[in-house]
Amino acid sequence: MARSWSKIFHLAIRDYVHEWLMSICFVLALAAVLGPMMVLFGLKFGIVGAMVDQLIENPLNREVRPVGSGYYDHAWLETVLERPDVAFLVPRTRSIAATIELSSEHSPRIVPVELIPSDHGDPLLSPDDPLPEGVTRLVLSQSVAEKLKVAPGDTLDGSLTRHFRGQQERVHLPLSIAAIAPAAAFSRDGAFVSVALLEALEDFRDGRAVPSLGWDGDAADANRTYPGFRLYARSIYDVAGLRDAFSKLDVDVHTHTTEIELVQRLNRNLTSIYWAIALVGLVGFSLSLGANLWANIDRKRKELSVLRLVGFRTADIVWFPMVQSLFTAVLGWALAVAIYLVTALVINDMLAAQLETGQQVCRLLPWHYAIALLLTCTSAVLAAGLAGLRSARVEPSEGLRDL
Amino acid sequence: MSSAISTAPQSGAPLIYHLRDVVKTREAKDAAFTLRIPSLQIAMGEKIALIGESGSGKSTLLDMLAFILQPSEIGAFSFRPERDEQPLNIQAYWKKGKINELGDLRKRYIGYVMQNGGLLPYLTVRDNMNLCRSVLGLRPDGMVEHLADELGITAHLNKLPDALSTGERQRVAIGRAVAHRPSIVIADEPTASLDPYAAEKVMSMFIGLAEEFDITVILASHAWDHIKQLGLRRLTHRTIRNHNKMFTETVVTG
Numbered sequence: 001m002a003r004s005w006s007k008i009f010h011l012a013i014r015d016y017v018h019e020w021l022m023s024i025c026f027v028l029a030l031a032a033v034l035g036p037m038m039v040l041f042g043l044k045f046g047i048v049g050a051m052v053d054q055l056i057e058n059p060l061n062r063e064v065r066p067v068g069s070g071y072y073d074h075a076w077l078e079t080v081l082e083r084p085d086v087a088f089l090v091p092r093t094r095s096i097a098a099t100i101e102l103s104s105e106h107s108p109r110i111v112p113v114e115l116i117p118s119d120h121g122d123p124l125l126s127p128d129d130p131l132p133e134g135v136t137r138l139v140l141s142q143s144v145a146e147k148l149k150v151a152p153g154d155t156l157d158g159s160l161t162r163h164f165r166g167q168q169e170r171v172h173l174p175l176s177i178a179a180i181a182p183a184a185a186f187s188r189d190g191a192f193v194s195v196a197l198l199e200a201l202e203d204f205r206d207g208r209a210v211p212s213l214g215w216d217g218d219a220a221d222a223n224r225t226y227p228g229f230r231l232y233a234r235s236i237y238d239v240a241g242l243r244d245a246f247s248k249l250d251v252d253v254h255t256h257t258t259e260i261e262l263v264q265r266l267n268r269n270l271t272s273i274y275w276a277i278a279l280v281g282l283v284g285f286s287l288s289l290g291a292n293l294w295a296n297i298d299r300k301r302k303e304l305s306v307l308r309l310v311g312f313r314t315a316d317i318v319w320f321p322m323v324q325s326l327f328t329a330v331l332g333w334a335l336a337v338a339i340y341l342v343t344a345l346v347i348n349d350m351l352a353a354q355l356e357t358g359q360q361v362c363r364l365l366p367w368h369y370a371i372a373l374l375l376t377c378t379s380a381v382l383a384a385g386l387a388g389l390r391s392a393r394v395e396p397s398e399g400l401r402d403l
Numbered sequence: 404m405s406s407a408i409s410t411a412p413q414s415g416a417p418l419i420y421h422l423r424d425v426v427k428t429r430e431a432k433d434a435a436f437t438l439r440i441p442s443l444q445i446a447m448g449e450k451i452a453l454i455g456e457s458g459s460g461k462s463t464l465l466d467m468l469a470f471i472l473q474p475s476e477i478g479a480f481s482f483r484p485e486r487d488e489q490p491l492n493i494q495a496y497w498k499k500g501k502i503n504e505l506g507d508l509r510k511r512y513i514g515y516v517m518q519n520g521g522l523l524p525y526l527t528v529r530d531n532m533n534l535c536r537s538v539l540g541l542r543p544d545g546m547v548e549h550l551a552d553e554l555g556i557t558a559h560l561n562k563l564p565d566a567l568s569t570g571e572r573q574r575v576a577i578g579r580a581v582a583h584r585p586s587i588v589i590a591d592e593p594t595a596s597l598d599p600y601a602a603e604k605v606m607s608m609f610i611g612l613a614e615e616f617d618i619t620v621i622l623a624s625h626a627w628d629h630i631k632q633l634g635l636r637r638l639t640h641r642t643i644r645n646h647n648k649m650f651t652e653t654v655v656t657g
Contacts, residue, residue, distance in 0.1 A: 007538060011523070018525030018563075306521050309471060310535050311510020313503040397466040400517060 008316045011307070012323035015300075023328065026292050030332025030376070033285040035339030037278060038364065038372060042344050044274040046363040048267045050355070055236050055263055058184070059123035060256070062087070062233045064242050067252040069094075069227035077229060083245075085238035090117040090195055091226035097202040100158045102175070102191070106149040111189055113144050115201070116230070118192035123232045125192060129179035132193045135200055135212060137178045139192040145180045147189070152177050164207045164217065171204065171215055199224070236260050282375075289376075290383040293328070297321045297387040308396035318388035325384030329376045337369060416446035417486055419587060419619050420468060424478025427463050437652045438463045443638070444657070445621065447486065447586070450610060451657070452635035453623040459642045460653040461623035462591050468621060469515055469589050470505040473497050484512035484586040510538055514580030514618070516590035516609075520572040522564040528575050529560040535583040550578040553615075554608055570601040577609045581616060588613060590622040599628075606630055 016023050055061050072091060081089045092098070098115040118125065118132050118139065125131070125139060130152075132138045140150070150156065154177050161170045181192060200210045209217035233239045239255050246253045297304075304317050344362040351361050422443040429436045438460040445451055453461050466472035470493065474480070477497070481490035496505050514535065515521075522531045530537075532547045551557045554574040556567075564572055573593055580588045593609065594602035610633045613620045624630060627637070638657035644650070 004538065011526075014530075015523075015525040303523060306523060308506065309469070309509065309515055309521070311506045311538050313506055396471040397462075400466075400471070400521060 004312060004316050005319060008312060008319050009323055012320050016324050016327055026296065026328045027331045027335060029292055030289055030328060031335035031339060033281065033288050034332060034336035034372065034376060037281045038336055038340040039343045039362065040277060041274065041368065042340060042362040042364045044270050046361045048270055050359050050361065051263045052267065055260060059232055061236055061260060062123065062239060064231045064233060064239065065254045066228050067254050070251065071225040072229060073225045085234050085242055086231060087234040088121050088123055088232040090119045090230050092117055092228035092230060093198045093202040094227050097205045098198055100160050100201065102144065102148060102156045102158055104148040104150045104154060104156050107147065109147055111144055111147050114188060114190040115198055116186065116190055116192045117195045117198050119195065122192065124185035125181055132178050134194060135197040136175055138175050139179045139181050140177055141181050141186040141188065141190040142183045144189045144191060150177055152179050160201060160204065162205050162207065173213055286379050289379050293321065293325050293380065293383045294387045297384065297391050301391050302400065304391050305396045305400045309400060314392045317392040318385060321384040321388040322381055325380040326377060329380035333373045333376045416448055417483060418444050419447045419483055420445040421479065421481045425467065425474045425480055426476040427467060428475045433649065435650050439652060439654045441654065442656055445619065447619055448617055450613065450620045450635045452630055452637045453621065454627045454637060455640055456625055458651065459640065464655060465589050465591050465621065465623055469513055470509055512586040514585040514588040516576045516580045516588065516593045518592045518595050520576040522572055522575055524564055527561050527563055528556060531564065531575055532578040532582050534579055539583055541583060546582055550582055553612060554578050570597050570605060573597065573605055574608065581612050581618065584616055585618060587619040587621065592623055592625065607633065
């Protein structure tokens with residue numbers, strides 16, 4: 001049995017090579033349908049993928065920001081943080097108190113900066129960089145770092161003033177630069193600091209004592225509340241749910257849900273359009289492949305009859321066109337991949353100026369190629385198998401006479 | 404109506420084929436054809452000729468003997484390919500639809516020469532001649548080269564059939580049918596497309612090889628002149644056509 005299979009495999013290859021012109025035509029016919037389909041899917045996947053990636057990769061899209069001021073205490077914040085759809089949450093102090101003037105010995109400028117509360121897992125900061133911890137370390141925004149001509153490891157002088165008991169007071173504190181934040185994290189003059197430092201600055205401005213920094217004042221309030229918070233959802237798909245949850249708690253929030261929904265809708269619409277085109281393409285592809293293989297087997301009936309005459313069995317006769325169809329499928333797929341790769345290269349190159357580094361408008365993942373190959377081979381084997389079976393069922397004497 | 408001479412099978416030799424009341428009927432829209440074989444006995448080693456005009460049912464009979472055409476009715480149909488084996492009931496094979504098993508018998512015991520050679524265009528002459536041998540898994544033993552030498556086609560062994568003349572292709576087809584040393588070779592007008600001189604030459608090569616390898620031969624031809632001197636037993640047949648050729652019946656006995 002194995003011998004006759006290997007023999008028929010060998011004969012199928014010989015015939016395929018002998019009829020190379022016809023084989024090339026079959027391969028071209030297949031690639032002509034499959035190639036454009038791959039480009040179409042590459043475009044759909046690339047365009048929507050790039051938009052979704054941009055949405056996912058940009059943490060600003062996951063931000064849920066309260067509108068206006070509220071009174072959020074630790075217990076409330078802890079409850080929110082426990083939600084599985086919340087990735088990051090830190091309280092904000094009053095924005096008017098969350099500023100500081102920074103100066104360095106490398107620059108004559110004094111730069112007033114906004115202070116942003118931060119903590120472990122801050123999505124705006126690089127996870128590889130040191131965090132702004134304690135009351136003496138901060139992460140600068142790039143604009144501030146450039147203005148003050150400083151780098152990580154340098155020390156800055158931070159200063160702030162208050163009116164306390166009828167007098168203007170100014171305090172200074174040394175602040176070491178833990179890291180410089182990525183440019184996209186914060187575009188204005190700002191610094192990421194610990195909540196502890198922000199609370200200390202707010203306490204100082206409110207005339208309260210900050211023992212850790214040696215600043216005098218009134219006794220601190222034990223029941224601290226915060227006017228706002230910085231919150232990031234775990235993914236862009238959690239943003240709408242969080243917005244609704246806050247709405248139930250009567251907390252007005254601002255989110256990027258509109259943009260997210262726009263891309264999701266676009267994805268859905270593009271997917272529908274793609275599948276409509278793909279379905280038509282797939283039907284055309286299957287018909288084209290099936291018709292080609294069917295015609296080929298009909299053409300080969302006489303030669304298959306000779307094989308039957310010399311004693312090959314039914315299964316061997318079916319195997320012959322299936323082997324050839326598999327060749328056509330694999331070669332057609334390879335050519336379609338080549339067509340796709342060249343087209344994708346040209347499209348991506350043409351639009352490179354409008355794209356971020358590494359982004360591609362037309363792209364496919366390895367498993368997309370594998371699925372295309374699997375679909376092609378399955379269709380080919382089915383069409384050839386059916387046609388081969390039909391051929392094998394014909395009485396061998398019928399096909400012989402005209403050879 | 405036509406008739407032909409008949410001689411009885413050689414006495415003593417076991418029968419390779421024994422057919423009784425075998426009928427093949429073919430019906431088309433405007434014509435019907437029936438081949439009737441009341442009795443046919445072919446002994447091992449015999450050389451049989453079936454002579455008749457086109458459409459008299461020669462190919463139909465050969466195809467049934469090669470198990471590639473199912474008879475419409477069978478009284479008895481036995482096949483005994485080897486002297487030391489029991490006759491096989493071909494009727495039972497057809498009845499049970501054992502197409503593959505009939506193929507196995509054909510592969511092992513039958514060689515077939517078609518009118519136009521039936522060579523595979525993608526195989527060289529050598530591979531075409533070796534086809535039946537390779538299907539049986541026979542190792543190269545110089546048989547193909549020996550046959551090519553006998554048939555005068557050694558120079559063409561590595562060529563494709565396209566490069567050969569019709570006569571050379573027929574010689575390759577004969578070589579392919581004989582190369583695996585079958586018990587019987589069935590030849591359907593093997594020299595029909597050749598000129599008389601070439602036909603006579605090819606036919607005597609064929610019969611010479613069959614005698615060399617002790618192979619039973621059944622051949623169909625429409626020209627008795629080419630083969631009468633080769634000593635073949637001629638089967639009797641009678642063809643009846645009605646006046647408007649709507650119905651043809653051939654009765655073969657031998």
